[in-house]
Amino acid sequence: MADGGPRMTIPTQLVLRALLEDPQRELYGVEVGAAAGLPSGTVHPILARLEGLRWLESRWEEIDTRAAARPARRYYRLTADGVQSARAALARAYRPSRAPRFRPATEQP
Amino acid sequence: MTPPTADRWCCRTVQLAARVLPAEHRQRYALEFVAELYGMSRRQQVSHSVQVLSRAWALRAALDAAALGPIPEKARHRTRGWLLCHLGRHLWTQHRNPDVGGKDAVFLLCLRCGRERQGYEPPPPGSVLGGL
Numbered sequence: 001m002a003d004g005g006p007r008m009t010i011p012t013q014l015v016l017r018a019l020l021e022d023p024q025r026e027l028y029g030v031e032v033g034a035a036a037g038l039p040s041g042t043v044h045p046i047l048a049r050l051e052g053l054r055w056l057e058s059r060w061e062e063i064d065t066r067a068a069a070r071p072a073r074r075y076y077r078l079t080a081d082g083v084q085s086a087r088a089a090l091a092r093a094y095r096p097s098r099a100p101r102f103r104p105a106t107e108q109p
Numbered sequence: 110m111t112p113p114t115a116d117r118w119c120c121r122t123v124q125l126a127a128r129v130l131p132a133e134h135r136q137r138y139a140l141e142f143v144a145e146l147y148g149m150s151r152r153q154q155v156s157h158s159v160q161v162l163s164r165a166w167a168l169r170a171a172l173d174a175a176a177l178g179p180i181p182e183k184a185r186h187r188t189r190g191w192l193l194c195h196l197g198r199h200l201w202t203q204h205r206n207p208d209v210g211g212k213d214a215v216f217l218l219c220l221r222c223g224r225e226r227q228g229y230e231p232p233p234p235g236s237v238l239g240g241l
Contacts, residue, residue, distance in 0.1 A: 029145050030145045040157045041163075042164050044161070044171075045170070048171040051175065071140060072144060073141070074140075
């Protein structure tokens with residue numbers, strides 16, 4: 001893991017994979033949770049961490065709240081740096097960090 | 110049928126979650142959490158708002174960490190190592206004191222915190238992994 005990258009927990013990896021499916025697409029919190037297969041309401045700490053690292057950017061939805069009859073949502077999207085960093089971090093996350101301590105002997109025929 | 114508005118109880122719950130957050134982020138997340146309730150069924154709203162509340166401290170920690178900047182990897186390992194040592198999970202390694210001869214020369218030292226293990230008896234010569 002690169003210095004300063006997020007801790008690549010399974011939920012973090014799921015969120016990053018969901019966002020990387022279409023990096024140009026903007027999603028709000030509930031959509032991110034649904035795309036990542038995580039319970040809604042649990043993704044905000046991950047999003048905040050990624051936004052703090054500048055991997056994500058967010059903006060308020062521009063709608064007429066009266067016409068839409070609902071408040072504006074906060075949309076998240078990967079930044080250009082975030083796309084590269086996320087892909088690299090996910091690739092590294094697959095790699096085992098340590099050599100196996102014990103390898104059982106294979107039986108010779 | 111999806112209600113057009115957010116449930117009042119759920120709104121209060123997510124607003125309570127936002128009150129846990131640092132002052133500069135409180136309003137943003139209160140608005141964001143409430144906006145997310147719209148378009149959900151009441152049941153989903155209840156589940157969502159409870160989960161938001163349960164993760165409020167984690168969100169606060171994430172926001173605090175973001176304000177402090179990224180933690181270098183070495184420092185993160187040190188922190189985790191300190192925690193493991195604090196919990197009694199030391200990383201014991203065998204060392205030999207050249208000034209002392211015999212079996213007393215062998216001692217165990219934690220690689221992370223530098224603590225020396227008391228009352229360590231080295232295994233008798235010839236034994237492998239404590240007799241395994």
